[in-house]
Amino acid sequence: MTRQIAVRLPDELVEFVDRLVERGRAASRAAVIARALDRERRREVAARDAAILAESVGAETGPDADLDALAEFAARTSLDDLD
Known part of the structure; x- marks a missing residue:
């Protein structure tokens, strides 16, 4: 549906x-605007995910700490919660 x-x-x-x-x-003009808004929405979701990841890393250190935290977060997150 579109509006x-x-x-x-x-x-x-x-x-x-x-x-x-x-x-x-x-x-069309509408296609350009829709693409720009979709890109902005993805940027907002990525920023939210980065903030969640930063909070979940806590005191862990080392080269793989960020990736470990991301994997744990992804495993706990329902795809239904993603916008």
């Missing part, structure tokens, strides 16, 4: 979006 929304953007951003469409880098 139409109206947003106001500075002229230079609209021109950038239009150039991407003109050059065939995107099918």
Whole structure:
């Protein structure tokens, strides 16, 4: 399902979006905006995951401490909880 929304953007951003469409880098303005918002959503999730990982590492040290904590976190996390 999709929903139409109206947003106001500075002229230079609209021109950038239009150039991407003109050059065939995107099918439409909506595709450019959707891709940018999806990228931002993934960035937010990654930042949240990094913060959780930083908290879970605690006093552990060594070259593999971060990866061990990430593996433990991933094993405990339900895929249903991911946005």
